[in-house]
Amino acid sequence: MNRDLRRRVRVQNQNRSGGNIHGRLVGHLLLSYAKHYCSSFHGGLFGAVRSRGYISSSVKLADAVQNHPQSVTYVVTFLSTVLSAFSSYLFSQAILRMIAVFLSNPMTISDLRFGISVSRRSVLLDFDNKKGLLVTAVFFVATLGQTASWSSLFTLDNIAVYTPLEGIDFDFTSEAFLSQLPNYLTYAQGGVWYIDSALLSVVATSGTTSAMARIGYPTILDYFDHAYVNTTGGIFATDFQRDSPVRNSSRFITYNTEPFPRTSSSFNFTMSQQGLTAAVSCRNMTGQLSATSDPPFQRIAKPAEIVIDNVVPKTSYTAFSFMTTCTGNITDTETYLSSTNNTIIALACPDDASLVGNITITIDTQGDLYSDINGTMICHVTPQIQNVTAQYYNGSFISTQPDPAYAPINSLMDIRAFTMATVNSIIFGQGTMRNTLGDAMASILTDQFPGEDVDYITLWEAYFRGIIEFAGTALKNDLWESFGPLHGYVPLNMTRPIHGTATTITVGWQYKGWESFAVLLPSTCISIASILIVLFTQYRSRGVPVQHMEIDPSNPMVLMAAASAGGMGDTFDGLTKEEVEEGLGKKVKLARVGGKVGFVQVNNMPTA
Known part of the structure; x- marks a missing residue:
């Protein structure tokens, strides 16, 4: 009888022990899985951002960040606090279970106190136990930084996303273009006609804009729905079309080769394009030019009267005639009628009868109004092909800078459009009383910033450089227009591919190297430590009485x-x-x- 009773009690104890062991295993696994899922979510988001470089938010979330920033900050902080508290709780439970297991063997009370301090995430202020002080301080800081760690992971920020672009542009160095350019210039509505039209006022403005930029003034040149900063750089403003990879000779399209973010608050892009500039060198030749000099120059002034319907008194003027002889004995003559002596004249000659290469420009300035810039100058202008970096801002502003990786090369283009632009822009400004260009150049010269010492020769060089650059842009635009000589259809052998980068500001998460990893160290360390402790505790818990595992040392x-x-x-x-x-x-x-x-x-x- 007693033997059967003892056997029954032993079986019941074994069943109870087996059930408790199963419960203990389940408890350890739950702790391990919970911490594993936290760390997986944590590391998964970080890994996704790292592999992609960035993850943009949805449209609704981006709108919430932009329109309700305080509410979004509250939600992110609250969620981070909850996850931090849950992670800290799992860490504490892992430590306490490990303490309960180790208490099945002898343990110093000092070690017990140390374990409890770690589980409670408090610093063990015992300076005689420096190791315990250091370890508890590390876990204290790590658990304390979890909220900030989760918050930095969840916080949406404005990020810059760079997307490669491709496009098509004019190629002023192609043989097909150079061979046909003379025909394009003399076409009924070709380049010479286009520049010598109502556009002439913009041509003159492009020169003064460049001169003002030379002395440090911020300037904008408006042309064809774009605002060029200081100068056009001789480029053709590209037409950007999102997600439209179409190469069509009739439309100069730039498009993205990779997807853009789903949302964006600003969009700018940079393109490497072929521009046009000029090497300009001017020198003062006052008193050195005559009918027999090289180059020859004559300035003749004769009194004149104008009578309209025999009205008295008669109107007195001075008739001015300016002449020079170009290569091939071609005479360039300009005449003015003026009631004063305030005149500026420009005569331009190609240095070669083939109309390719340099341009020699003679400028003569007279009159009391222009006393600071009076005299005669000779300027040598060489149009050049210059690769530039064009930056497009807010859809309309364009800024160009020479690409230092490419040296400018002298152009082989027919220069008639450039001579027309330089000469007629000055003639356009001459009136009976004064010259508007002379007024502008005299004002720019005298209105320099303190410390600036730019002479009028340097200003004229900047003026002509701006003229040539704008003439290049205008010529490209005329070729692109439907009324131009190509009727809007530019042959592909006159074009070249171009490349660039779009900078999009969007809302989302972005990988920032070591910084992105460093801010996640607190939560990462706690997660790894918790999982390792749970696994180690499960390994060491074999043979530990069930009653020991139920004790909470904290x-x-x-x-x-x-x-x-x-x-x-x-x-x-x-x-x-x-x-x-x-x-x-x-x-x-x-x-x-x-x-x-x-x-x-x-x-x-x-x-x-």
């Missing part, structure tokens, strides 16, 4: 109950610092005493 009431059950009345001799430190060195463990589980001092532990 609960003061449980500690008091365990100490009372084990009879640890003699472990500490008192409450002084010395007595407490002496007691911390003693070893305790969990053991069954009188049918109860409690703390017992190892050297006082009763034998079975």
